[in-house]
Amino acid sequence: MGQKWKRREFLSKSVKGTIGLFAVSTLPLGLTACNEDESIDVSSMVNLGSLKELEKGEFPKKVPYKAKIQDAWVEQEMEGFVYVNKNKEGDTLLIMSPICTHLGCTAGDAEIEMQKEGIRFYCPCHGGQYDEFGINVGGPPPRPLDTFDAYAQNGDVYISVLSAKQRKKPSN
Numbered sequence: 406m407g408q409k410w411k412r413r414e415f416l417s418k419s420v421k422g423t424i425g426l427f428a429v430s431t432l433p434l435g436l437t438a439c440n441e442d443e444s445i446d447v448s449s450m451v452n453l454g455s456l457k458e459l460e461k462g463e464f465p466k467k468v469p470y471k472a473k474i475q476d477a478w479v480e481q482e483m484e485g486f487v488y489v490n491k492n493k494e495g496d497t498l499l500i501m502s503p504i505c506t507h508l509g510c511t512a513g514d515a516e517i518e519m520q521k522e523g524i525r526f527y528c529p530c531h532g533g534q535y536d537e538f539g540i541n542v543g544g545p546p547p548r549p550l551d552t553f554d555a556y557a558q559n560g561d562v563y564i565s566v567l568s569a570k571q572r573k574k575p576s577n
């Protein structure tokens with residue numbers, strides 16, 4: 406079997422695995438460990454820990470990460486956190502970047518009084534407001550918090566941390 410063919414087979418398996426899992430920004434709950442044949446290349450992804458652990462506790466929650474990421478030929482250390490929530494139906498995980506979509510400050514937890522008004526994340530730089538699903542509900546942010554594609558492998562959840570995805574504010 407030639408080297409070229411092997412590579413093509415690998416890419417084909419990777420793509421198949423990705424699509425077969427979930428090529429969207431949300432992660433279905435209750436997934437089991439993935440089949441080895443459907444393994445994906447996680448060298449440029451961040452491991453958020455086990456899906457079982459992510460499913461536990463209060464939502465939304467802050468999940469820290471620390472990882473060595475392979476970006477093309479460069480390996481870089483990355484440290485940060487994401488916000489994880491269940492979607493409105495409660496059947497998928499929504500993994501959100503904390504980076505404010507106005508000018509890139511970090512959005513933190515809103516004060517309790519604000520939370521009572523439906524504001525869950527607050528950006529102190531210019532008063533950006535987001536609800537628990539990261540939807541911009543006040544201040545200058547032009548769109549919701551970005552999300553990350555998520556993949557499960559061997560029971561752990563990985564995100565494409567270098568490729569945050571933009572969302573549009575849903576129309577009500």
Ligand code: FES
Pocket residue numbers: 505506507508509510528529530531532533544545546
């Ligand atoms: S950077 Fe967040 S509101 Fe301006």
